[in-house]
Amino acid sequence: MKKIIKISLFLLVLSACKNSADSASTPTETSIPDVVSLNESQIKNVGLQLGSTEIQKVSALLKVNGKIDVPPQNMVSISAPLGGYLKSTQLLPGSHVSRGEAIATIEDQQFIQLQQDYLTAQSKLTFMEYEFVRQKELNQSKSSSDKVFQLAESEYKTQRILVKALAEKLRLINVNPEKLNENNISRTTNVYSPIDGFVAKVDVNIGKYVNPSDVLFELVNPTDIHLNLMVFEKDIDKLFIGQQLQAFTNSEPDKKYDCEIILISRNVSEQNSVEVHCHFKNYDKKLIPGMYMNAQIKSVESSANVLPNEALVQHQGKQYVFSTNEGKQFFMDEVKAETLENGFSTIDTTTKFRGKQFVVKGAYALLMQLKNGSDE
Numbered sequence: 001m002k003k004i005i006k007i008s009l010f011l012l013v014l015s016a017c018k019n020s021a022d023s024a025s026t027p028t029e030t031s032i033p034d035v036v037s038l039n040e041s042q043i044k045n046v047g048l049q050l051g052s053t054e055i056q057k058v059s060a061l062l063k064v065n066g067k068i069d070v071p072p073q074n075m076v077s078i079s080a081p082l083g084g085y086l087k088s089t090q091l092l093p094g095s096h097v098s099r100g101e102a103i104a105t106i107e108d109q110q111f112i113q114l115q116q117d118y119l120t121a122q123s124k125l126t127f128m129e130y131e132f133v134r135q136k137e138l139n140q141s142k143s144s145s146d147k148v149f150q151l152a153e154s155e156y157k158t159q160r161i162l163v164k165a166l167a168e169k170l171r172l173i174n175v176n177p178e179k180l181n182e183n184n185i186s187r188t189t190n191v192y193s194p195i196d197g198f199v200a201k202v203d204v205n206i207g208k209y210v211n212p213s214d215v216l217f218e219l220v221n222p223t224d225i226h227l228n229l230m231v232f233e234k235d236i237d238k239l240f241i242g243q244q245l246q247a248f249t250n251s252e253p254d255k256k257y258d259c260e261i262i263l264i265s266r267n268v269s270e271q272n273s274v275e276v277h278c279h280f281k282n283y284d285k286k287l288i289p290g291m292y293m294n295a296q297i298k299s300v301e302s303s304a305n306v307l308p309n310e311a312l313v314q315h316q317g318k319q320y321v322f323s324t325n326e327g328k329q330f331f332m333d334e335v336k337a338e339t340l341e342n343g344f345s346t347i348d349t350t351t352k353f354r355g356k357q358f359v360v361k362g363a364y365a366l367l368m369q370l371k372n373g374s375d376e
Contacts, residue, residue, distance in 0.1 A: 034333070036370050046362050048365070050357040051307075051308075053307055054306050056304060056344065062231070065292065066276075067228055067290060067291060067293065068288065070221075070224070071226065074195075075220050075221075076194055076195055076221075078103070078219060080191065081212055082114075082172060083209070084107055084108030084210065086105075087188060096198050097197060099194065105188050105189070106190075109187065111187055112185060115175065115180060128152070131152050131156070174190055193219060195219055196221060198219070199218070200219065201215075203218075225287065225289065227259055227280065229295055231274050231276050233272045244298075245260075245278065247295040249291065257282070257293075258282070259295070260278060309339065310363065313363045313366075313367045319336070320334055320367075321335050336348045
């Protein structure tokens with residue numbers, strides 16, 4: 001029994017030693033020193049140049065994207081208020097239409113019945129008006145009772161209401177009741193364009209029956225077309241109404257369109273983005289609703305500390321600069337930087353950099369020196 005216990009203890013010790021050796025041999029994230037020392041000869045060979053941060057007026061360039069949109073008042077859905085069969089239309093997506101232009105013809109027997117009802121009611125109204133006037137005169141001379149007069153008055157008013165209601169129905173199908181007579185009753189009616197613009201969508205074909213709720217065409221008035229951009233919530237504080245920006249399409253990135261911010265939404269989407277509506281200063285017919293566009297927005301200028309882009313180095317996904325206060329020892333420190341368009345980057349300078357100079361040329365040579373030293 002004692003022999004078995006000794007063997008078990010020996011195996012446990014052996015296993016622990018093996019695990020310790022394995023963990024020691026497991027590779028860890030490479031770390032390098034944060035200071036490098038060079039003599040004058042090495043500094044000259046590397047070609048280091050020192051400099052200080054500069055104060056510059058900078059404006060961050062915000063890059064976003066979105067699509068061309070049309071406000072609700074500039075997009076019109078055309079339908080047939082009383083339904084019917086589509087007899088004819090010449091419209092195609094992209095076709096131009098003018099205000100008041102006949103864009104389709106609808107046919108249905110109910111149009112005939114409606115016109116008949118109106119003319120019949122109109123004729124009966126004339127008779128009831130004469131009867132009302134006659135009963136009024138008789139009642140004033142006491143030749144007719146009040147009850148007979150009131151009945152004539154009620155029937156006249158009821159008929160007048162019916163005529164007006166039928167007239168409004170005729171106007172719904174673009175038939176002028178004042179010009180309607182027994183000689184021009186028609187089984188068809190025209191649908192007219194209420195705006196100047198172009199056809200965005202055609203949802204019907206010849207011979208199809210359409211219900212009053214069906215959309216026949218969608219028309220767009222491009223005079224107030226605008227750009228709807230999606231901007232992340234964290235960048236909204238950089239924008240304001242009236243701010244200028246430039247937009248461009250993927251197919252023509254060199255052709256810039258000047259825009260102005262006219263509305264910033266107060267609702268944040270599930271993707272943490274906010275809609276920003278912009279107006280084109282000069283509308284181009286090439287720009288159509290639904291087209292995707294990119295935009296560049298310059299934020300308000302502010303003063304910031306900047307260094308040349310050459311002063312920053314990348315290591316393991318982070319940004320670093322080298323600083324010195326003696327000229328021979330160079331310290332590598334992590335910084336938060338934002339690249340500008342003019343070859344400079346803004347950096348957050350803290351009190352630890354006070355009185356120090358930065359390596360503005362040759363910083364990557366110092367990084368290589370540190371990495372080579374860590375490999376030895």
